[in-house]
Amino acid sequence: MxxxxxxxxxxxxxxxxxxxxxxxxxxxxxxxxxxxxxxxxxxxxxxxxxxxxxxxxxxxxxxxxxxxxxxxxxxxxxxxxxxxxxxxxxxxxxxxxxxxxxxxxxxxxxxxxxGVAEGNDELRKELLDVENKSGINGLIEILKNEDPQSMELIDLANPRRIIRAIEIHRITGESMSNQRDxxxxxxxxxxxxxxDRAKLYDRINKRVDKMVDMGLLDEVRPIYDNRDQIPQAKNGIGYKELFPYFEGEADLKSCLEEIKKNSRHFAKRQLTxxxxxxxxxxxxxxxxxxxxxxxxxxxxxxxxxxxx
The missing domain is CATH 3.40.50.300 (P-loop containing nucleotide triphosphate hydrolases)
Structure with missing residues (x-):
C-alpha cells in the first residue's frame, strides 16, 4: 500500500x-x-x-x-x-x-x-457556532433534515463526525454515504x-509586517484592479483586506490589522x-x-x- x-x-x-x-x-x-x-x-x-x-x-x-x-x-x-x-x-x-x-x-x-466541490471556511464557522449555541442536538437536527442517510453511518455522540457529514453534503450536494469508494x-x-497561542499569534503578526516589506501591496494591486475577472484568488486572506485601502475607504494600518486578525482567526479554525x-x-x-x-x-x- x-x-x-x-x-x-x-x-x-x-x-x-x-x-x-x-x-x-x-x-x-x-x-x-x-x-x-x-x-x-x-x-x-x-x-x-x-x-x-x-x-x-x-x-x-x-x-x-x-x-x-x-x-x-x-x-x-x-x-x-x-x-x-x-x-x-x-x-x-x-x-x-x-x-x-x-x-x-x-x-x-x-x-x-x-463534480466540483470547494472548501468553505464560513460553513465550518457556522456549524461550530451551532454547536456552541445548541450543542450536539442542534447539529443532529441539521443532519437529520439535510442528510438523514448519513445518520446510520456515523457516531451521533461525536460532534466532529456530524459536522463533517453536514459539510460534505452541503459542499458536494451528495450524502456522505456516497463520498467514500x-x-x-x-x-x-x-x-x-x-x-503556544501567544507565540503563534506573534509570529503571524510579524509575518504580515514582513510581507509588506517584501512588496505585498504591489502584489495585491493587480488583483484589486482586475477583481471582477478573478473568482477565487481575490478572496484570499492578505488580499481582500487591502481592497478598502486601494478604494480610499481605509488607511493602510487598519487594513494590515485586519489581515493580522483574519490570519489569527484562520489559524484557530485550522487547529479546530x-x-x-x-x-x-x-x-x-x-x-x-x-x-x-x-x-x-x-x-x-x-x-x-x-x-x-
Missing part, C-alpha cells in the same frame, strides 16, 4: 520549513496542500516558498493556475493522487504540506467528490505542528478542523525542542513498517 506523509497545522507555524527538511532526508517530493499557492503571481500573500527553497526539492501543485481560474478540491484530489502514484512508481516518498484541511481530508478519506488506497501519517476531524500526531514546537528528531524517528518506522 502507498504511504503518504502530511505536515499540517495553523498558518505561520513552520510547516513548509519542516516539510522541506523531511522531504530532503527521506527521498521525497512535496505536494502543496494549500488552496492558494496554486495561483501564479500570488507569492508573498500566500507565504509561498522562495525560488531557492522550491529548487531544493521538487514541489507539486504550486504555480499551476492563473488567478482567473477556479480550482476545486476535486481538482486537487485528482491531481494529488496521480502525483502520489507517480512518485510511488519512482520509489519516492510523498509529503503533502499545507493547511487546507478539506483538501487533505479528501485524500485521507478517499472521498468520491463527483470503500478502498483504502493509501496509508497516511499526519504530522501536526502547533505552538485538524484536531476535530483528522487523526493527527501533534507536536508543540515550543514544548518539544527536539520535535524534528522525534518526527524523523516515527517516519522511519512508518515507512519501514508493514502494509495493512
Amino acid at each position: 502507498k504511504k503518504v506523509i502530511a505536515v499540517v497545522g495553523p498558518t505561520a507555524v513552520g510547516k513548509s520549513a519542516l516539510g522541506l527538511k523531511l522531504a530532503q532526508k527521506f527521498n521525497g517530493e512535496i505536494i502543496s496542500g494549500d488552496s492558494m499557492q496554486i495561483y501564479r503571481g500570488l507569492d508573498i500573500g500566500t507565504a509561498k516558498d522562495s525560488k531557492e527553497e522550491l529548487s531544493q526539492v521538487p514541489h507539486h501543485l504550486v504555480d499551476i493556475s492563473d488567478v482567473t481560474d477556479r480550482y476545486t478540491v476535486k481538482d486537487f484530489q485528482s491531481k494529488a493522487i496521480q502525483i502520489i502514484d507517480n512518485l510511488s512508481q519512482e520509489n519516492k516518498n510523498s509529503f503533502v504540506v499545507g493547511g487546507t484541511g478539506f483538501y487533505l481530508n479528501s485524500l485521507v478519506e478517499n472521498m468520491n467528490l463527483g 470503500g478502498n483504502k488506497w493509501a496509508k497516511f501519517y499526519l504530522i501536526g505542528l502547533t505552538d 478542523y485538524f484536531r476535530n476531524q483528522m487523526d493527527v500526531d501533534w507536536y508543540n514546537i515550543s514544548d518539544e525542542p527536539d520535535y524534528q528528531s522525534k518526527i524523523e524517528s516515527k517516519i522511519t518506522n512508518f515507512l519501514g513498517g508493514y502494509d495493512e
Whole structure:
C-alpha cells in the first residue's frame, strides 16, 4: 500500500520549513496542500516558498493556475493522487504540506467528490457556532433534515463526525454515504505542528509586517484592479483586506490589522478542523525542542513498517 506523509497545522507555524527538511532526508517530493499557492503571481500573500527553497526539492501543485481560474478540491484530489502514484512508481516518498484541511481530508478519506466541490471556511464557522449555541442536538437536527442517510453511518455522540457529514453534503450536494469508494488506497501519517497561542499569534503578526516589506501591496494591486475577472484568488486572506485601502475607504494600518486578525482567526479554525476531524500526531514546537528528531524517528518506522 502507498504511504503518504502530511505536515499540517495553523498558518505561520513552520510547516513548509519542516516539510522541506523531511522531504530532503527521506527521498521525497512535496505536494502543496494549500488552496492558494496554486495561483501564479500570488507569492508573498500566500507565504509561498522562495525560488531557492522550491529548487531544493521538487514541489507539486504550486504555480499551476492563473488567478482567473477556479480550482476545486476535486481538482486537487485528482491531481494529488496521480502525483502520489507517480512518485510511488519512482520509489519516492510523498509529503503533502499545507493547511487546507478539506483538501487533505479528501485524500485521507478517499472521498468520491463527483463534480466540483470547494472548501468553505464560513460553513465550518457556522456549524461550530451551532454547536456552541445548541450543542450536539442542534447539529443532529441539521443532519437529520439535510442528510438523514448519513445518520446510520456515523457516531451521533461525536460532534466532529456530524459536522463533517453536514459539510460534505452541503459542499458536494451528495450524502456522505456516497463520498467514500470503500478502498483504502493509501496509508497516511499526519504530522501536526502547533505552538503556544501567544507565540503563534506573534509570529503571524510579524509575518504580515514582513510581507509588506517584501512588496505585498504591489502584489495585491493587480488583483484589486482586475477583481471582477478573478473568482477565487481575490478572496484570499492578505488580499481582500487591502481592497478598502486601494478604494480610499481605509488607511493602510487598519487594513494590515485586519489581515493580522483574519490570519489569527484562520489559524484557530485550522487547529479546530485538524484536531476535530483528522487523526493527527501533534507536536508543540515550543514544548518539544527536539520535535524534528522525534518526527524523523516515527517516519522511519512508518515507512519501514508493514502494509495493512
